[in-house]
Amino acid sequence: MIKHPFLIRTAIAMLIALLFVPSVYAQNDTKTRALDAYFAKALQDWNLPGFAVAIVKDGETVLAKGYGVQNSAKSEKVDANTLFAIASNTKAFNAAALAILVDAGQLSWDDRVQKYLPYFQLADPWVTQEMRIRDLLSHRSGLGTFSGDLLWYGTDYSAADVVKRARFLPLVGQFRASYGYSNIMFLAAGEIIPAVTGKTFKEFVQSRIIDVIGMDRTVLSVNDLSGKSNVAMPHKLIDGKWQPLDWYVWNNATAAGGIISSASDMAKWMNLQLNRGAFGDTRIFSEDASRTMWTPHNTFTVSKSSEETFPSTHFRGYGLGWSLMDYLGHKVTMHGGGYDGMFSQLALVPEEKLGMVILTNGMTSVQNALMYRILDTYIGKPEKDWSAYYLQRSKQADERKAKAHEKAQKERVDNTRPSRPLDAYAGTYGGEMYGDATVTLENGRLVLQFLPAKDLVGDLHHWHYDTFEIKWRKEFAWFGAGKVQFFMNEKADVVELKIDVPNEDFWFTELEFKRKK
Numbered sequence: 001m002i003k004h005p006f007l008i009r010t011a012i013a014m015l016i017a018l019l020f021v022p023s024v025y026a027q028n029d030t031k032t033r034a035l036d037a038y039f040a041k042a043l044q045d046w047n048l049p050g051f052a053v054a055i056v057k058d059g060e061t062v063l064a065k066g067y068g069v070q071n072s073a074k075s076e077k078v079d080a081n082t083l084f085a086i087a088s089n090t091k092a093f094n095a096a097a098l099a100i101l102v103d104a105g106q107l108s109w110d111d112r113v114q115k116y117l118p119y120f121q122l123a124d125p126w127v128t129q130e131m132r133i134r135d136l137l138s139h140r141s142g143l144g145t146f147s148g149d150l151l152w153y154g155t156d157y158s159a160a161d162v163v164k165r166a167r168f169l170p171l172v173g174q175f176r177a178s179y180g181y182s183n184i185m186f187l188a189a190g191e192i193i194p195a196v197t198g199k200t201f202k203e204f205v206q207s208r209i210i211d212v213i214g215m216d217r218t219v220l221s222v223n224d225l226s227g228k229s230n231v232a233m234p235h236k237l238i239d240g241k242w243q244p245l246d247w248y249v250w251n252n253a254t255a256a257g258g259i260i261s262s263a264s265d266m267a268k269w270m271n272l273q274l275n276r277g278a279f280g281d282t283r284i285f286s287e288d289a290s291r292t293m294w295t296p297h298n299t300f301t302v303s304k305s306s307e308e309t310f311p312s313t314h315f316r317g318y319g320l321g322w323s324l325m326d327y328l329g330h331k332v333t334m335h336g337g338g339y340d341g342m343f344s345q346l347a348l349v350p351e352e353k354l355g356m357v358i359l360t361n362g363m364t365s366v367q368n369a370l371m372y373r374i375l376d377t378y379i380g381k382p383e384k385d386w387s388a389y390y391l392q393r394s395k396q397a398d399e400r401k402a403k404a405h406e407k408a409q410k411e412r413v414d415n416t417r418p419s420r421p422l423d424a425y426a427g428t429y430g431g432e433m434y435g436d437a438t439v440t441l442e443n444g445r446l447v448l449q450f451l452p453a454k455d456l457v458g459d460l461h462h463w464h465y466d467t468f469e470i471k472w473r474k475e476f477a478w479f480g481a482g483k484v485q486f487f488m489n490e491k492a493d494v495v496e497l498k499i500d501v502p503n504e505d506f507w508f509t510e511l512e513f514k515r516k517k
Contacts, residue, residue, distance in 0.1 A: 028062045031377050035063065038373055042366055042387040043067045049235050049242050050078040051360040051367070054263035055374060056274070058353045061267045070361070071233040072242040080264040081217055083231045084359035085247075086344045087257040087337030089266075091186055092273075092293075094255050095137050095321030097193055097205050099277075099289035106196050109134040109292065109320075113188060116195040119160070120188060121167040127175045128167075135176065136189040137320040138297035142171035145181040150506050151434065152187065152253045154453040159187045159201075159252045168433035169510070179300045179318065183256040186321075190255020201255045213272055213279045215265040220258050222247045232361040234341020236477050242362060245477055248340040257337065263359060266346065270355030273333070273348055293320040294333050294350070328380040336367070338505070340477035345371050354378050363477060365390045404502070413464040418486075420466075422446055425486055425494050431512030439497070448484060460484055470501070479503035 032055070039053055050068025054061060066078030101107050113120045113131045122128045127142060135141060148169045151162045166184050173180050190201040197204055202220045210218050217228075225231055225247065233244040250258050261269075272278070277285035296317030306313065316325045323334050330349050337344035345367035346357040356374045358367040369390040376382040418425070423441050430436035435452045439460075448470060450456035455476075460468035466486040472479075482501030489495045495515045499508040 028057055028060075032063045034382075035374060035377055036065065038382075038387070039065075039067055039370060042370060045387055045391060046362075046364055046366045047242075048360065048362045048364065048366060049244075050082075050232065051358060051362075051370075052078050052080060052082055052084065052232075052263035053359075053370065054080065054267040054270070054355075054357050056267050056270050056353075056355040057378070059271060059275075061264070064264045064267055066263070070231065071244050072235060073244055076230075078232060078361075079230070081230055081262045082359075083217060083219075083225070083228065083260050083262055084344065084361060085234070085257075085337070085339035085342045086259050086261050086266070086346075086359065087339040087342065088183075089335050089337040089344055089346050089357075090255070090257045090259040091137075092321040092335060093205050093209060093259060093269075094186055094189055094201070095293050096209060096277075096285055096289075097201070098133065098137070098189060098320075099285040099293060100208055101193070101196055103286045103289055107133065107192070113192070116192045117163065117188060119164050121164075123167060123169065123171050124175070127171065130175070133189065133192065134297060134320060136185040138318050139179055139181050139185070140176045140298045141180065141182055141185050142173045142175045142178065143169055143180045143182045143185070144172040144507075145179075146505050146507060147172070147180065147182065147510065148184050148433075150453075150508065150511065151184065152250075152256075153506060154248070154455045155252065156452055156454075157252060159255065160191055162252060163188045163191060165433055168431075176298075179298050183253060186256040187253060193255075202258075205259075209272075209284060212282060212284060213268045215261060215268055218259060218261040218265045220254055220260070221251055222249045222260070223251070225260065232342070232359075234339065234477060235362045236341055236475065237362070238475075243475075245341045245475060248477070250339070257339065261359075263357060266357040266359070267355070270346070270348060270357065274350060274353050274355055293322055294324065294331075295319055296324050327375055330379050332375070334371075338363070343367050347371050347375065349375070349379060352379060365394055416464045418462060418466055419488060419492065420494065427494070428516045429497050429513035430516050431514060434511050434513075436516065437497075437513055470499070478505050482508065 048068055049072040050070060052066040055063040064080035066080060066082050068078050070076045070078055070082055102109055110132050148166055151157060151165050162184060193201050193204050235242045236245055272284060276287040276290040277283060297319055299317035302313060302316055312328045313325050325332050330351060332347055332349055334347040341363060342361050343363055344359045348355045356371060358370045360367055369386040372386040373382060425446055426439050426441050428436055428438050437448060437450045440447050446460035448458050448460055455474045458470040458472040460470055463469045468484045469481055470484050471481050479501045482499060485498050486494050487496040497513045499511060501508040
């Protein structure tokens with residue numbers, strides 16, 4: 001006689017469930033297959049050269065795969081080990097490096113920056129004195145977004161030189177009460193590491209993080225790519241076709257965006273983060289440090305348009321080296337990265353032990369589309385075609401740029417001449433913040449050369465009056481032609497030039513070039 005029929009029925013039901021209900025891994029396989037097809041279609045829809053994706057879930061890498069080609073001019077395929085620039089995803093490595101020193105008692109998040117960098121100075125003396133390490137890592141210095149980035153871009157200035165010149169940049173926001181994305185403040189944070197340890201940022205991150213967790217293909221400089229195979233090439237869309245570009249050296253900006261990695265290596269980094277600083281039996285940084293880095297230190301308004309597009313997102317902010325938001329009822333820790341000819345996107349959902357990274361060799365917003373598709377697949381429902389949405393937005397942005405270009409062409413005044421003979425414009429121009437530039441007369445044409453940046457040289461073509469169009473001799477990923485305007489004093493002497501090169505990252509308009517000789 002069966003004394004406990006209920007228990008027996010329960011056991012049978014559990015056995016049936018185990019036999020016929022897919023396991024977590026089987027469910028992941030189903031999701032992965034669907035995402036794989038979605039990624040392949042996105043590659044075609046966006047007509048991209050290539051990208052790589054890695055997804056981790058519950059400590060396992062459920063997808064690490066490449067799509068497309070490394071170089072649009074060649075046939076080598078992208079795979080999980082293909083190297084891409086992760087750019088500003090480096091910032092989280094910077095914060096983690098400092099967290100290691102905080103855990104060791106070698107510094108505090110609330111130490112004044114001048115304690116380690118006596119030369120550190122911003123435009124406001126009080127802000128200078130009060131700036132703490134956590135302020136450097138949360139974009140709340142008062143500097144404007146991307147302000148001063150031309151100080152490091154292509155220049156021969158060291159990271160310390162760049163930080164020293166930041167004192168000439170205007171503070172356009174309120175200290176600790178506004179958001180201004182600042183690469184220069186992360187360079188300052190990176191300089192604290194050698195001040196404390198005697199090791200460069202590159203040496204410290206390599207030995208204390210990258211080597212320890214086995215990111216074997218990851219490097220911290222373009223120079224380290226020499227001799228390596230399976231390396232993606234950066235690309236720029238020129239006349240509707242993707243053209244490969246040379247890798248551009250960012251050695252003075254390593255602490256803000258210099259790491260080059262693969263999808264497989266970044267999967268290890270994501271698991272380290274999702275495990276709150278632990279990698280296997282090795283503790284890299286503490287759980288307390290993890291929580292500090294993932295706590296909003298700087299919050300900003302969610303716009304009306306953002307509310308309409310992402311109705312489940314109620315807050316956005318920035319921690320220490322990480323962007324933060326909520327999405328579909330989950331906290332998301334994330335960051336993007338932009339390098340010359342390459343974009344990246346990484347996102348973590350800590351409570352789901354979910355992480356994703358998308359590395360691309362083209363400058364589009366496809367990485368955002370794929371991130372949201374992955375998030376929907378794992379924590380919601382994939383009801384929206386994010387690739388189609390972002391592709392439409394991209395086309396609209398291109399139309400706006402085309403209209404702006406057309407408007408500028410219409411505003412050009414025909415049949416004008418420069419006020420002075422061309423040799424009157426030649427000379428040396430400069431300012432305290434950036435340094436000098438020269439204008440020379442070569443073969444009947446003016447040539448502008450930025451002295452701190454040997455690649456920033458362009459020919460000046462007369463536009464109208466005392467304005468010239470500058471056409472760079474090098475193809476840059478971020479910007480193209482711009483305008484150079486010369487100004488006269490009451491004696492008709494040329495005393496200043498101003499530059500406007502339309503782009504979304506490097507502010508030529510903040511450079512001062514007064515006539516020096």
